[in-house]
Amino acid sequence: MKKQLIELxxxxxxxxxxxxxxxxxxxxxxxxxxLTGAKEACGTGxxxxxxxxIDGKPILSCxxxxxxxxGKEITTIEGLVKGGELHPLQKAFIRYGxxxxxxxxSGMILNAKSxxxxxxxxxxxxxxxxxxxxxxxxxxxxxxxxxxMAVSIGEE
Amino acid sequence: xxxxxxEYFSPSSIEEVCSLLYKYKNxxxxxxxxxxxxxxxxxxxxxxxxxxxxxxxEGLDRIQWEESEGLRIGPLVTHDAIVHHPAVRGNYDFLxxxxxxxxxxxxxxxxxxxxxxxxxxxxxxxxxxxxxLDAKLKLIHLYGERIVPLEEFFVGPFQTILEPQEMVLExxxxxxxxxxxxxxxxxxxxxxxxxxxxGAAVFLTLDSKDLTCREARIGLSSVAPTPIRAKVAxxxxxxxxxxxxxxxxAAQVASEExxxxxxxxxxxxxxxVLVEQAILQAMEKIK
Numbered sequence: 001m002k003k004q005l006i007e008l009x010x011x012x013x014x015x016x017x018x019x020x021x022x023x024x025x026x027x028x029x030x031x032x033x034x035l036t037g038a039k040e041a042c043g044t045g046x047x048x049x050x051x052x053x054i055d056g057k058p059i060l061s062c063x064x065x066x067x068x069x070x071g072k073e074i075t076t077i078e079g080l081v082k083g084g085e086l087h088p089l090q091k092a093f094i095r096y097g098x099x100x101x102x103x104x105x106s107g108m109i110l111n112a113k114s115x116x117x118x119x120x121x122x123x124x125x126x127x128x129x130x131x132x133x134x135x136x137x138x139x140x141x142x143x144x145x146x147x148x149m150a151v152s153i154g155e156e
Numbered sequence: 157x158x159x160x161x162x163e164y165f166s167p168s169s170i171e172e173v174c175s176l177l178y179k180y181k182n183x184x185x186x187x188x189x190x191x192x193x194x195x196x197x198x199x200x201x202x203x204x205x206x207x208x209x210x211x212x213x214e215g216l217d218r219i220q221w222e223e224s225e226g227l228r229i230g231p232l233v234t235h236d237a238i239v240h241h242p243a244v245r246g247n248y249d250f251l252x253x254x255x256x257x258x259x260x261x262x263x264x265x266x267x268x269x270x271x272x273x274x275x276x277x278x279x280x281x282x283x284x285x286x287x288x289l290d291a292k293l294k295l296i297h298l299y300g301e302r303i304v305p306l307e308e309f310f311v312g313p314f315q316t317i318l319e320p321q322e323m324v325l326e327x328x329x330x331x332x333x334x335x336x337x338x339x340x341x342x343x344x345x346x347x348x349x350x351x352x353x354x355g356a357a358v359f360l361t362l363d364s365k366d367l368t369c370r371e372a373r374i375g376l377s378s379v380a381p382t383p384i385r386a387k388v389a390x391x392x393x394x395x396x397x398x399x400x401x402x403x404x405x406a407a408q409v410a411s412e413e414x415x416x417x418x419x420x421x422x423x424x425x426x427x428x429v430l431v432e433q434a435i436l437q438a439m440e441k442i443k
Contacts, residue, residue: 131261
């Protein structure tokens with residue numbers, strides 16, 4: 001299939017790329033832009049490891065074509081670091097040990113960010129419901145919930 | 157897992173979509189949310205030569221509410237948009253609640269109601285509330301259009317009456333009468349996607365003064381080859397005072413109308429339980 005020229009805005013930067021239309025946003029982020037924070041696990045939209053934000057909303061980059069993401073603001077985990085400083089959620093995940101193998105973490109944190117952006121003071125249940133599409137197979141969810149709760153109540 | 161190759165179109169008008177569908181028919185697939193299509197393509201269950209993305213067309217993500225006619229939902233309206241829309245929450249609260257149950261936060265941001273219906277899964281959650289709301293679909297093709305009741309849209313597991321050259325342009329939901337309310341009750345599997353094991357939607361209209369049932373509609377997901385209406389059970393309720401005995405009888409009859417394939421006994425039993433719960437909750441809302 002013929003390659004098409006597309007422009008993607010990722011973490012505030014524009015990239016021009018020539019890609020085939022069947023390539024997913026996840027593939028292009030990882031393979032063409034070297035942004036390997038978003039992971040592939042199930043590849044079928046169940047696990048959330050590939051979660052990135054498009055215009056602030058969490059989506060599955062493994063089921064999104066890169067070509068569809070043109071003209072949108074894409075945020076990956078790499079975009080949360082500002083001036084070399086980690087995002088409060090990243091710091092909290094470290095402090096609370098809400099991370100083990102790390103494979104689910106990028107998606108977890110990006111989804112958590114969107115949850116807090118939408119509702120800065122969610123209940124534990126609301127966070128749990130929000131994270132239903134992000135599976136963790138090692139840490140367990142309590143530490144992750146603790147970390148997100150800590151950020152929501154402004155604990156640094 | 158990679159998506160197999162295809163030729164990509166991103167038309168900017170419905171007319172263009174219709175001509176492409178007319179030209180390529182079964183070789184083409186429409187792309188709305190992608191949450192079903194790309195999974196099937198990755199698993200090589202569906203291998204379209206052409207993928208036609210609808211997202212370049214303006215206005216297809218609109219929800220329109222008119223006091224006189226009711227609600228119209230475009231083909232790019234996501235589950236999340238339905239969950240948050242004031243007209244849906246205000247007039248069809250159980251539809252908004254059902255859409256909040258579908259998929260995950262990410263899937264609700266991507267997946268569309270129309271895409272969910274076109275996928276025609278027997279376990280579609282959205283189908284049951286829409287069946288009891290008497291929803292209709294507007295289908296169009298290059299040379300015309302037709303409006304079909306949702307009930308006639310499903311013909312088998314993952315099969316609809318949609319012709320290869322047709323697309324669903326909107327879901328139409330009529331306005332609901334006074335003293336009416338609906339409820340959706342479900343149980344789901346303990347898997348990563350929490351697919352619905354049994355879903356029961358009930359929509360009741362009661363008499364202006366008492367608990368006499370003017371009209372009852374019962375819809376069931378995941379207990380038959382397609383989402384279904386339990387019409388015999390509906391007749392048990394129609395015209396009766398909704399007392400415990402009648403409600404239990406209707407729930408029993410509804411469970412007998414199911415045709416579950418697997419875990420049949422359990423699904424039947426749970427259909428009975430959930431229909432009863434949905435009737436009670438709908439009554440509670442009207443009071």
